[in-house]
Amino acid sequence: MQTDSSFTFVLFGGTGDLSMRKILPALYEAHRAGGMLADSGKIVAVARHIADRAAYIDWVNEHVKPHVSKNGVDETAWASFLDRIEFVKIDLGNPEDFTLLRDALSGRPGIRVFYLATGPSLFVPICRALASVGLNENSRIVLEKPLGYDLKSSNAINDAVGEIFAEEQIYRIDHYLGKEPVQNLLALRFGNVLFEPLWRREWVESIQITIAEELGVEARGDFYDNTGALRDMVQNHLLQLLSIVAMEPPHSMDSDSVRDEKLRVLRALKPIDPRDIGKVAVRGQYHAGVIRGSAVPAYATEPGVKQDSNTETFVAVKVEIENWRWAGVPFFLRTGKRLADRVAEIVVNFRAVPHSALGASALRGGANRLVIRLQPNETIRLYCLAKQPGEGMNLASVHLDLAFDRFFREGQMEAYQRLLLDVINGRLALFVRRDEQEAAWRWVEPILNEWATANKPPKPYAAGTWGPAAASAMLAQHGTCWLEEEN
């Protein structure tokens, strides 16, 4: 991916957790790989608590370097990466400070990217301050999730930002869209004739999408307690994955063709009747437990979390899509913190053969299934039945395996690296358009409202398990179970 387009990448929240763990390491990787970033491209970090560039570079050495590259740091590349970094001290509460930024950026070639790695309450003030010094021209703005708290607050942010930046200047990031296997799902579906004819209600019985984490809320207790898993993961990551799994083949891979098709799916989600929420959505909260041999505390005792918190750390929800392709096929979405394993995967369960000439073993589960593992160990596996060697016709489930690191030894890219390069190069396809975001909020809102007004505690689950039993019961009603329950 060669580029010669110059840029200035302005990082608001330059000392925040996201900058430290994701954004600066991703920019370093792009720099180290060579040829991905124009030589003249610069990074301008913005922060309030740091005195000057030298102090910022010290901070980067201390805090960012440990998060860089699994394969160790290339010291020469690291040194030249630091040369790209400049620093402007700005108090975001003080709009006049933005003249310092304007002066620092004046006369620079290429596009300006403003990355807002800050809380959403700062999005509008920062955009207004940028506009007040004329920096909204020739620029792109990147907004981190969560964008708002509900449909109303997200609309308020989008309206205000939209008065300053045109939609094609706005990059709403959802890092799940940048993950390599998600891209590969598009290649699998639309680059082969094999799957597409089967990718519909006639042949698919159910679909599961799981994002399970072993981590708890870490240092983000305060943020998380006001957010919860439905806003943090379902409204964005899980619904985006669902829309990619379920979308119609796009006309091309240009940004609006893909996003138009995803939007159609989001608009076709069957609205949830508030009276049914108890049947189609489960929310849970972890209690103390053990993960990989270590005791972990209950959510309610984490720093920043209210002791009597009703915030959910687990959600499982049944989704239906009202169109010809998917009518009647349940999509089960699930996410949780402090679960038994860290795994993100999409499981497409195909129907069993309608009649088995091979005996009952051809009808049992474990085969006729496609599993797309997003992390860890990115793989796509197609489970089929095969005859066991030896006498008689005994069948066993086997799989065809696409393990990416076996086929492609080089060139793997972290999600943030891909997405940041897309922003710099003006590619919008992997960013969420405003109408998609609105449709997603509209769908989750009845659940949010019901949970807020019912004021019932979430169902408890022990850390280190797969969440509340009710999540399994929901699938049992459809004659199925979560993938790990089969093994």
Ligand code: BG6
């Ligand atoms: C973020 C959420 O968007 O995604 C976090 O805010 C979550 O709570 C994270 O831990 C998970 O991302 P990944 O890529 O580590 O699965």
